[in-house]
Amino acid sequence: MTTRTQTLSQAGAQSGILPIIGAAVLGAFLLYAAGFAEASVLHDTAHDARHSIAFPCH
Amino acid sequence: MIRPMMRAIPSRSPATEAMTSRLFTSALFAGLLAGLIAVLLQFFLMQSLVLEAEAYETGAKVHFAGGVAGHDHDAHDHDAAAAPDGGVEVEADGHAHSHAGADGGDTARLAKAFFAQIVIWVGYGLLMVAGFALAERFGHAITARTGLLWGIAGFVSFQLMPGLGLPPELPGVPAADLHARQIWWVGCALASVLAMVAFGYGRKPVFIALGVGLLIAPHLIGAPDLDGFYGMAPPGLAAEFVSRSLGVSMAAWAALGVLAGYFWHRQNAAPM
Numbered sequence: 001m002t003t004r005t006q007t008l009s010q011a012g013a014q015s016g017i018l019p020i021i022g023a024a025v026l027g028a029f030l031l032y033a034a035g036f037a038e039a040s041v042l043h044d045t046a047h048d049a050r051h052s053i054a055f056p057c058h
Numbered sequence: 059m060i061r062p063m064m065r066a067i068p069s070r071s072p073a074t075e076a077m078t079s080r081l082f083t084s085a086l087f088a089g090l091l092a093g094l095i096a097v098l099l100q101f102f103l104m105q106s107l108v109l110e111a112e113a114y115e116t117g118a119k120v121h122f123a124g125g126v127a128g129h130d131h132d133a134h135d136h137d138a139a140a141a142p143d144g145g146v147e148v149e150a151d152g153h154a155h156s157h158a159g160a161d162g163g164d165t166a167r168l169a170k171a172f173f174a175q176i177v178i179w180v181g182y183g184l185l186m187v188a189g190f191a192l193a194e195r196f197g198h199a200i201t202a203r204t205g206l207l208w209g210i211a212g213f214v215s216f217q218l219m220p221g222l223g224l225p226p227e228l229p230g231v232p233a234a235d236l237h238a239r240q241i242w243w244v245g246c247a248l249a250s251v252l253a254m255v256a257f258g259y260g261r262k263p264v265f266i267a268l269g270v271g272l273l274i275a276p277h278l279i280g281a282p283d284l285d286g287f288y289g290m291a292p293p294g295l296a297a298e299f300v301s302r303s304l305g306v307s308m309a310a311w312a313a314l315g316v317l318a319g320y321f322w323h324r325q326n327a328a329p330m
Contacts, residue, residue: 027184
């Protein structure tokens with residue numbers, strides 16, 4: 001168990017930066033789509049949430 | 059959901075797969091739960107205010123019986139009994155909206171808000187766990203406890219600081235150019251995130267000074283605004299909306315931080 005924990009921990013520390021960048025880019029994309037994009041279907045869908053969470057809206 | 063993500067990443071070493079799985083499952087679980095909290099609070103605390111504001115936006119209700127908000131106190135007649143135009147309902151006390159909070163509108167509208175909130179909080183969750191992974195690379199352990207601090211820092215960075223320049227607004231409030239506001243909002247949030255990192259992980263006093271500078275800079279530049287206030291809804295309604303927006307965001311951010319920290323830590327310690 002301890003060994004495994006250390007192994008996983010090292011694996012996490014040594015693995016590439018790509019998954020981290022991937023997660024950040026996808027997160028930013030989701031926020032852009034839900035909070036900022038002006039396509040009317042996105043705006044209309046997210047309208048109430050945008051106001052409630054205080055993204056700049058119309 | 060996760061499988062295709064992993065295939066999209068060129069290096070398929072076990073370590074990379076473990077990291078990818080850990081990032082996406084932590085963000086997904088935490089984001090879904092935080093989004094659920096946010097949407098429930100939105101339905102019960104905020105949706106009735108949004109609908110109320112829309113009644114003023116469309117003119118179904120009028121707070122100031124004729125005229126925009128100005129110094130003409132005669133225009134601000136709370137006892138206005140006479141409708142300014144035929145058939146327009148004037149709400150006398152300007153504050154008759156139901157606090158029961160149950161009248162959230164039609165189901166489709168609630169479903170859309172639900173979907174949007176989930177997407178927003180999974181998005182914030184992904185950004186947060188990416189930050190966890192970076193912090194871990196620099197030797198900082200993340201647990202539910204540190205996650206809570208991250209959540210509070212997220213609230214400060216994405217709600218409180220941008221909100222100082224661009225307060226949460228009810229629908230129908232005229233505001234400055236949307237693009238300008240969006241750019242300022244993103245810049246303010248990014249600067250505030252960097253400030254939080256400097257406060258939390260900077261090891262020398264100079265980082266504190268740097269953090270303070272980053273927090274203040276966007277506000278010295280100044281958020282885009284109009285040269286006055288032109289909202290149609292009563293000030294009390296707007297005030298209630300702002301305080302509830304901050305409260306709802308705080309709850310969701312705290313939950314996101316605790317849960318993301320919990321799932322992140324758990325997947326490090328437990329066999330997967």
